[in-house]
Amino acid sequence: MNPRIAFVAAPVLTFTYGVIRILDGLDGSRGPGLAWTTGHLAFIGALVFFAMTFHEIRRLAGRGRLATGLVAAGYIGITTLIAQFTIDLVVGFRSADHAAMDVMFDQVQSVPGVQQVVYGFGPLLFFVAQIGLVLQLAIQRRVKAWMPVLVIADVLVPFVEKDLMPLGAACLLISFLALARVSRASRPAGGRHRVDESAVPAAA
Known part of the structure; x- marks a missing residue:
């Protein structure tokens, strides 16, 4: 998949989750129901695209040890968040109302660890x-200082x-659109990776 798609999809799906979450809470409680399920699925999708952006930012940063370590930590974080939101989805599907959700969440969260x-x-x-990762790109002067x-x-x-x-999420979209331009500029027309040690132009 084109990494530029991930730079747009991750913040857009995060924005979608945030809006749905607000709408779901207008009645004073969140979940269970269509809004709860849709919002959580949107954020899980965002996390998948975030994993793709981490991979691309590592490339832009030169694939060094620091970037690799940060990406590894990011993948662990994404995995735990997907686990968290999957639990939320299962609890929502198995609960008749919000009170039942609270009981089930207490049971799940009481499991050691x-x-x-x-x-x-x-x-x-x-x-x-x-x-x-974004700070590393800024220190390397591959992106502007406002992006981090x-x-x-x-x-x-x-x-x-x-x-x-x-x-x-709107702030993130602005920064990720600039990162998408940096990503595109760092690749030749044929789509193969440009050598990473050269200076990738900073986003305007």
Whole structure:
């Protein structure tokens, strides 16, 4: 798949999840139901595309040890987030109402290690990798300095207020569109990878 598609799809699907999440909560509770299921499927799709963007950013960064380590951490984070959202989907399918969901979530999260790995430390690796990879490109002067600022904004906004997730995703889309241009400029017309040690032009 063309990596430029992933740079667009990841933030767009994240934005979609954020909007659906807001709509799902208008009645005072979230899930179960169509909005819960659709939103979670959208974010799982976003995570798949994020994995593709990590792979491409590693290439742009030169495939060094730091970039490789960050991507590995990112993949672990993506895996735990997919596990988390899959649990959410299963709980939603098996619950008649929100109260039943709360009971089932308590049962799942009481399993040793699940709360710490799937809902705690694991997902943080995804955000650390996302910031670290773009910062590395900025330090290498392959992207402009404003790009990591937008990525950091996307990461931090949901921790402040989850309903602001669409705003964060919009910031991410702006930065990822610039990354898509850098990715395209780094490849010759034939589609084969250009040697990575040369300077990839920074996004305007």
